[in-house]
Amino acid sequence: MKRIGLWQYVLRVLCGTGLALLVFSNTANAEENERGKQLFEMCSQCHGLQGEGMALSLAPSIAGLELWSLEAQLRKFRDGARGVHHEDIAGMRMRPMSMWLKTDEDLVAVANYVASLPAVTSEATIEGGDATKGKALYGLCQSCHGANGEGLQPLNAPKLTNHTDWYLKTQIYNFKTGIRGSNPKDTTGALMRPMAMALANDQAINDVISYIMTLSK
Ligand code: HEC
Ligand code: HEC
Numbered sequence: 001m002k003r004i005g006l007w008q009y010v011l012r013v014l015c016g017t018g019l020a021l022l023v024f025s026n027t028a029n030a031e032e033n034e035r036g037k038q039l040f041e042m043c044s045q046c047h048g049l050q051g052e053g054m055a056l057s058l059a060p061s062i063a064g065l066e067l068w069s070l071e072a073q074l075r076k077f078r079d080g081a082r083g084v085h086h087e088d089i090a091g092m093r094m095r096p097m098s099m100w101l102k103t104d105e106d107l108v109a110v111a112n113y114v115a116s117l118p119a120v121t122s123e124a125t126i127e128g129g130d131a132t133k134g135k136a137l138y139g140l141c142q143s144c145h146g147a148n149g150e151g152l153q154p155l156n157a158p159k160l161t162n163h164t165d166w167y168l169k170t171q172i173y174n175f176k177t178g179i180r181g182s183n184p185k186d187t188t189g190a191l192m193r194p195m196a197m198a199l200a201n202d203q204a205i206n207d208v209i210s211y212i213m214t215l216s217k
Contacts, residue, residue, distance in 0.1 A: 036113025064119025129210030
């Protein structure tokens with residue numbers, strides 16, 4: 001009898017703790033999103049109210065990007081692995097904004113919020129790209145970025161869909177010229193540099209981007 005009583009007691013305590021943890025974690029999540037939403041107000045001034053991007057601010061669409069990659073890029077900006085090259089006009093606009101995220105909790109909260117926004121499909125703005133030729137070129141990209149541009153986290157390769165084409169173009173150009181990915185702290189950016197260099201000229205870049213844009217639809 002005594003043993004059963006003890007087990008009942010243990011069970012009750014465990015259930016109580018479980019319930020308390022559940023309630024606690026739910027509140028924590030809600031608070032985290034609230035905080036993320038609050039922080040995002042500042043981001044939306046350049047990235048748009050829905051994170052859809054604003055060409056005039058050189059700010060890309062970020063809505064619905066993967067959480068791991070948002071976190072990684074925000075950390076890179078904050079730690080000075082990205083956005084410090086003197087020719088990186090756009091990156092240097094973003095870096096001070098990342099430094100405004102003082103704690104890791106804030107960085108994660110805003111990244112969670114951005115990841116939860118519905119991904120946007122933007123219109124193509126680059127003219128003269130040949131998507132058929134681009135598809136052939138994309139053969140080089142898919143081993144890391146996935147056959148459908150969906151990204152492969154184990155390779156640190158972000159998704160390429162749901163981006164504005166002008167942003168993809170700047171980034172490829174930046175990798176090619178070393179404006180991005182040449183900082184010693186940017187070890188994953190370094191992996192992308194030779195790939196951008198493999199795109200021989202402007203036409204090849206336009207072609208591959210034209211193809212990538214078809215993957216977002
Ligand atoms: C002053 C304008 C401005 C504000 C405010 C701003 N950003 Fe940016 N952000 C930019 C620009 C410009 C870029 C593009 C950098 C580049 O081309 O390399 C960028 C790039 C990014 C990227 C990289 C996207 C990618 O695909 O790698 C992320 C993530 C990002 N911003 C998140 C945020 C978040 C979160 C906030 C709010 C805390 C924020 N930004 C506030 C201008 C801004
Ligand atoms: C060896 C693996 C690999 C291959 C192959 C590769 N990439 Fe990447 N790519 C990466 C990694 C890793 C990153 C993320 C770099 C970082 O952490 O900043 C990246 C980033 C990018 C970005 C920036 C995305 C953003 O949100 O800022 C673009 C654009 C891109 N790659 C395009 C391409 C294209 C186009 C090809 C084919 C010509 C290609 N990549 C081939 C590994 C690769």
